[in-house]
Amino acid sequence: MNYRFQNLLGAPYRGGNAVVSNNTLLISPIGNRISVTDLLKSETLTLPFQSSSNISRIAASPDGVFLIAVDDNGRCQFINLRRRAVLHRMQFKKPVSCIKFSPNGEFIAVGAGKLVEIWRSPGFRKEFFPFELVRTFANCNNKVTCVDWSPDSKYLLAGSKDLTVRLFSLKKVRGEVSSKSKPFMFLGHREAIVGAFFGVDKKTNAVDKVYTLSRDGAIFGWRYVDEKLDEPESPGTPERMEVDGISDVKKRKNVDVDDERNGGFELHKGKWELVKKDFFMQAPAKLTACDYHKGLELVVVGFSSGVFGLYQMPDFVCIHLLSVSREKITTASFNELGNWLTFGCAKLGQLLVWEWKSESYILKQQGHYFDVNTIAYSPDSQLLATGADDNKIKVWNVSSGFCFVTFSEHTNAVTALHFMASNHCLLSASLDGTVRAWDLFRYRNFRTFTTPSSRQFVSLASDQSGEVICAGTLDSFEIFVWSMKTGRLLDVLSGHEGPVHGLMFSPTNAILASSSWDRTVRLWDVFDGKGSVETFPHTHDVLTVVYRPDGKQLACSTLDGQIHFWDPIDGLLMYTIEGRRDIAGGRLMTDRRTAANSTSGKCFTTLSYSADGNYILAGGSSRYICMYDVADQVLLRKFQITLNLSLDGVLDVLNSKNMTDAGPLNLIDDDNSDVDDGVDKQTRVNSSYDLPGSMQNRGRPIARTKCLRIAPTGRSWAAATTEGVLVYSMDDNFIFDPTDLDIDVTPEAIEAALGENQPSRALILSLRLNEDNLIKKCIVAVAPVDIKAVVASIPFKYLNRLIQTFAELLENCPHLEFILRWCQELSKCHGHSIQQNSRNLLPALKSLQKAITRLHQDLGDTCSSNEYMLRYLCSTTSKP
Template sequence: MNFRFSNLLGAPYRGGNVLITDDAVLLSSIGNRVAATDLLKYQTQTLPFEASSNIARIVASPDGAFLLAVDNNSRALFVNLRRRAVLHRITFKRPVTALRFSPDGSLIAVGLGKLLQIWRSPGFRVEFFPFQLERTYPDCTGTVTALDWSPDSEYLLVGSKDLAVRLFSSKGSRGQNKPFLFLGHRDAIVGAFFSSEKKSGRVFRVYTISRDGAIFTWNLVESHDFDASEGLNSDPPSPGTPEQRSSERDHVEVPIKIELHNQKRKNFGGNDVENSEIPLHKARWELQKKDFFMQSPAKLTACDYHRELDMVVVGFSNGVFGLYQMPDFVCIHLLSISREKITTAVFNKLGNWLTFGCAKLGQLLVWEWRSESYILKQQGHYFDVNCIAYSPDSQMLATGADDNKLKVWTVSSGFCFITLSEHTNAVTAVHFMANNHTLLSASLDGTVRAWDLFRYRNFRTFTTPSPRQFVSLSSDPSGEVICAGTLDSFEIFVWSMKTGRLLDVLGGHEGPVHGLMFSPTNSVLASSSWDKTVRLWDVFEGKGAVETFPHTHDVLTVVYRPDGKQLACSTLDGHIHFWDPIDGLLMYTIEGRRDIAGGRLMTDRRSASNSSSGKYFTTLCYSADGSYIFAGGNSKYICMYDIADQVLLRRFQITRNLSLDGVLDFLNSKKMTDAGPVDLIDDEDTDVEEGIDQQTRKILGHDLPGSMPNRGRPIVRTKCLKIAPTGRSWAAATTEGVLMYSIDESFVFDPTDLDVDVTPEAVDEALEKYQPQRALLLSLRLNEDSLIKKCIFSVKPLDIPAVSSSMPIKYLQRLIEAFADLLESCPHIEFLLHWCQELCKAHGHAIQQNSRSLLPALRSLQKAISKLHQDLTDTCSSNEYLLRYLCSTSTKMQ
């Protein structure tokens, strides 16, 4: 029961900005979560917190300690990145369009529509009012689109849709902070950046970039007859005005510092000074030159500036990006990465990596521009994930989706290492063969394909005499026979794996065959159909249906228990039925209508409690030991039941994202109008970012899977559930992607078999006296992971057989789990393998008798050993070739 959320796979990048921290971690928003991708270790992990809706903007503090994430409802989360915990929450009163930390990390600039606000950044301390509003600037007449701080955190560049860039001071009173305006652009501002000297950090140049592909360079200048006492409290003429043109004829450049002699003058802050420097927003700026990227009719959609390298990267709506050296405007790279709009383009801190995001393709790229090579190239599924399957060793996960693609992921790293795209229609079922290196997939295009995961190719295609749509798939334990159920002809097709020949067509069902599974122990095939029956077939004997289990409602799916002695199926009335496949008897029935009931849909006319739609399970999955069952459906919940007692143990809420439909139990009556819910009214703004969710409704002029008509939001649902053979994790294919849940390792205390004398001190005392058997037994009774591992390593190799044979059988599972965990992280491989060998010798008969309860732990051990074997094989092969090379070179030198 001790499962918690660990990762999110298969979800596409849907828009918003991305950033790279100082320790080479790429942060990007995925729905209402934030994904952290380590570009050095090549691992990705989803942060454990959730926003209330899809995240629109993220920004990190300069020291990488904090993250501020703002969602579409203007609700912000202030997160401790190192501890991955939410510290504070705040709700802004308007939609947030721009966000930026000051270089010293003390201030946060927030663009709220036409307003600019500066907030005091909270820290690690718990405060009643963590966010403090310093000041608000209402000077912009258009929506704020770009922000940039000066290196000293005293000035702020603000670009907006009113075609102007304003230079503000973050200090001083409101009356003395009238901004300087940079004018001349003919389209909305996309970026505005300060350029400073490398040694002194003094700002002397400003770059402004507009949507029409123009970049203006502005230089800081001064006038020789500029009166200090008057100029410090007056506004210089803005570029492009008659006053500015007349003043340019009468003034020449002088140094910025103005000496005030013989008397004390007051500067803009009201302090008496002898030497005063003109503030940047009061100084004079001159337009040096205008440059154009020449990508018309494409629009400039993303840009970033690296201050140390003085380089600009820009992305366009036609998929082209450019890298330019400033201020000479020298093009270093001009390349195309797609034909779709680039929605984000970012430098890392060193400036050697460029990060690009394309919301329409759901793609993220990290490119090293000097070597012209990819550091990262990841793309999630274009549409909803339909099916998932674990490999027998639990190291890989295969996913199939409505985008016709099949992806294989490494579970430990969270990365997709191969995408298979030969299918021409939605992939509806995937299945791993027992050899761990062959993958099967079924599709609505009428084919079942077999994939070789060594060469990454489709080596066999199974077809039917006439086109059919396949929705279920299974293979027998030996891997000789492949079976697939159809949606349209209600038949089950049987092929030979070796020859690819169609062996048999099993007929008898009168509805779509949505459930199909072979028994893990024999060749009996179970199928479920919408014709209200579950049928058992003896495929090898060819006698047709061996037995039929009738139900009162449509049967939606069927699964076998891992030992093959029980069968579970879900029906349309919300029940889960458990059958004995040998005797043909109904064993248990669980009523889950109330448990699976989710939130209210926006199109529902009844409340969630009174609605009858969606209150059934569409996918089932047994736990690794067969004592529990997981069930999911068209709901925000996944239910976990104890089979023997028929009770609900736990409900997992897969999301709290209000951007999805069916999350709220009660709808907000304020959003109801005479024309229906506000969210269903088509009032599309052309400036709204187009991403994965919006584009599905525009293809071919009709709605595709995963979309709702009339611009409705995607509905939260679970399409497939699978548990890893090791039993340590399980995965759910949901609307947001593939959610991974694993056992919480921090849960260590289990009060079983405890006594007053069973203490950590007693374990240490036994170790000091070298009583390894007593110490290990005490640590197993305490069930503390660190103590168990400490006792394992305290045993001398010669004493391992004696200690292994004296271990009680009830502690075998916990001991095997400890060895599996150690083998994944410990360098003492031979010592641990010696332990495993002696345990198997001493308790082989007991392991065989208790195989059902020990199976998850044994599979975890097998997974660790096979991974070690693979790593050692690669290392030995590399060393062998290296030694051959060294021997050949030494021979030549002699």
């Protein structure tokens, strides 16, 4: 019940800008969530909160503490990155195209429509309205496309689609004539501005140049000229002005006492001259992304053709000109040191971090382009495999969130995945008519199972020994059986009259269960060749079938929204859960009925038992995932997979104001803008294939869950959804839950027992209190010679909690041999009890196995590396 969102895997980068904070943290928008990747530790995590629609712009504060994120609807979240919490929320009145913190972190510049707004950056204080609007510049004649701050945070460059760049001053001068307050304009570009940047003198650190870049691939260099502007003398007494409370006489020129290092002139009132025009010569490709590093004077540019270039300024020397892909680069940026370049391609869902000096990749991650259809956990719960409609299989490290291998041999959508018991072999089924076996040591396809005539496979299963592979078909309604060793087709099981979408072997014997749209669940004895052993009839189509981990119960879901539980031994229906009302919710844009009256999507298409079999997870074509108690048939909890209004089926009630005679307002395509003008939506349907008068969904994805899997350890579970693969875990979110609390069970009593050298009593008291830190403290306090006696005194009811603590200590504690001795004595003393109650202890035992396996692999790699190093040193020292 304590599962909380942990990470999002397999989701592609869909657009927006990516930033690098603290020189090593890559922050990027992933749909309506934000992903943070540590480039040094090779770990990625997704922040636990969501926006109401896809995030389009993000900006990080200079100290890396705060992050501001704005979605497509102008809703803003102000985030504390270190605490991973949202501090403030607000909404801009217009869509935001660019946003940036000032170098001193005090202000935030926002390009909202034609306006440039300067907001004071909020802090940690609780305020009624933390965002304070300081200035608003309304000089632009078209949409603002980019902003850049001067190093002293006093001036701002703003580029616009009106082909100009304007230089604004943040200071307010009282009594200033409006005609003199107009910003300086950099003119000459022939297309919309993509980037505008300040350049500084390395010796004085004063602003002395400006670079402006436009979509046609032109870069203009501007220089500040230390000349006085010709202004008419004002007759009579000189006027007086106040700047930030400082009184001064306004002489022939407006001189700011704070701008002495810029020659005594205000930059927006001085004279700028065009020094140089350069062109990247990438026509017909358009310039789509750029960034400038002030310290190294480097410019990085990305084009719509997938080409990027790195240039040394001001001489415009090309350092690198390479191609990332054939699709448009939507973001390009430097890190603080300027040695890493970050590129993003929304069309491919790809993020790259490239070190330009060594010409090597720091990060190369790409999510699934289309929906994830199926997922599978490895037996030790360390790996998670995903298969999608893009014909690819990806294997992820669950703890780090990184994909370390991608298989792309399939030529059609991947529909089913299954890990073998050995943990190093993965099976996959596809609509291309093949079942493939993958070696996770050598990362290759070592066996391919085919049929005499082409079939489309939609389900997959393997027996416990790994000798037999079975796959169900979509078109011929048959189940094919192969030998894993030889790859030969052994048998074809016929009898179903509809697609076989569910397939699973019993965990205890060789009985195969299959579910089909012909309203039956069939049991097959594969090894004896007897064919169908028993048939369980239903009144509606059966969508999926799963075995309980002990093999004594069978669960299947039907099209009427019910979950049926069968006894596979006696062939009796045990009980039924009615889930139509639980999963119902969400109205599509094209629905003519309300969500309450609609019959679509009110059924479960995927089921998964917990490791102990006490509860079951169910999901389908809805934004909800339901958790049921199997014994009592009650709903324990509902998980909502997304709050993203960019998806269809998230709202229960649609706004009638958005409904017109031609259909929903959101589905009417009245966009006449150029495709290259912004991020091309990857989900948009090509309107040239739409029939006249037909109302298409414009490619809006529908919120749903295609596959659910609970990890063998039982500590986490994953769901393949429209947003990606959501991972929920309770490893990092332990909640205090006393198991046997009494008035004498207190932390003081535990400390007293430790002080009196009573480790057995202290450990039992800590287990009764169920406080994680105290249990670990008591375990470490036991002397190695006393481990056997302490283990013998522990009652059986505390073994589950103790084994979970050992699994956590093995992952974080440096006392490896000490904890392994605990595990060894625990197995010797309570081995018989553990074997008799293996079902209840299975999740904890799986967690312990996962921790020991991971340590074994790490130690093996370290020993191998040391062995090769010693051999090398011995070979070099022996030579004369």
